[in-house]
Amino acid sequence: MTQVRPATVADAPLLAALHAGGGGDRPWSAGEYQTFLARPQTLAWVAMTADGPAGFLIATLMADEAEIYEVVVAPAHRRRGLGQALMTALATQAKAAGARKIHLEVAADNRAARALYEGCGYQAVGRRKGYYKYSNGDTADAILMTLAIQE
Ligand SMILES: CC(C)(COP(=O)(O)OP(=O)(O)OC[C@H]1O[C@@H](n2cnc3c(N)ncnc32)[C@H](O)[C@@H]1OP(=O)(O)O)[C@@H](O)C(=O)NCCC(=O)NCCS
Known part of the structure; x- marks a missing residue:
């Protein structure tokens, strides 16, 4: 059964490894995760499976708004x-x-992530043309999405 537990600064190398294993074009280093996880406004979780940690989410809470930076699940x-x-x-x-x-922002060509977010109730509220620049020279638009969580 999947369990989700809060991430701590000690999880920085784990997050870097999970990202390197399937997180996209520009992996963060363990040091970058360590800095981010140490901030009081950071919200982060690790998804645990019978095989061990298999995913994470990292976000920031600012005043009455939160912003998701990354959600990554190991390919397997x-x-x-x-x-x-x-x-x-x-x-x-x-x-x-x-x-x-x-x-959150998501690359327009990231079908899996967009489907996840839409399934969680997020709605597209804007688009940034050519926002993502990949290491191979390609670009993708960013879709801005929002979820209202209070009435
Ligand atoms: C996006 C990502 C986090 C989804 O994680 P996941 O654990 O596979 O997602 P879930 O199993 O909870 O999927 C929930 C729903 O999202 C949708 N979904 C997820 N992956 C999908 C895919 N590849 N194609 C279509 N729909 C998908 C489905 O509706 C799914 O429900 P279902 O399986 O009952 O059909 C994962 O694919 C990933 O790590 N991708 C690489 C990193 C990334 O791009 N992160 C987002 C930007 S930071």
Whole structure:
């Protein structure tokens, strides 16, 4: 059964390894995760499976808004609800902390992530042309998405 637990600064190397194993074009270093995890406004979780840690989500809470920076699930553990469990953990804690909205940006060509976010109720509210520049020279638009979590 999947469990989601809060991430701590000690998880920085784990997050870097999970990202390097399937997180996209520009992996963060363990040092970057360490800095981010040490901030009091950071919200982060690790998804645990019977095989060990298999995903994470990292976000920031600022005043009454939260912003997701990354959600990554190891390729061998995808499509088993881990991404959704991480998104639910964030929405629950952000709501309890008084946040009214959660924001994120996603590459227009990231079909899996867009489907995850739409399934969690996020709505597209804007687009940034050519925002993502990949190491191979390609670009992709960023879709800005928002979830309202308080009435
Ligand atoms: C996006 C990502 C986090 C999804 O994680 P996941 O654990 O596979 O997601 P879930 O199993 O919780 O999927 C929940 C729903 O999202 C949608 N979804 C997830 N992956 C999908 C895919 N490849 N194609 C279509 N829909 C998908 C489905 O609706 C799915 O429900 P279902 O399996 O019942 O059909 C994962 O694919 C990933 O790590 N991608 C690489 C990193 C990344 O791009 N992160 C986002 C930007 S930081």
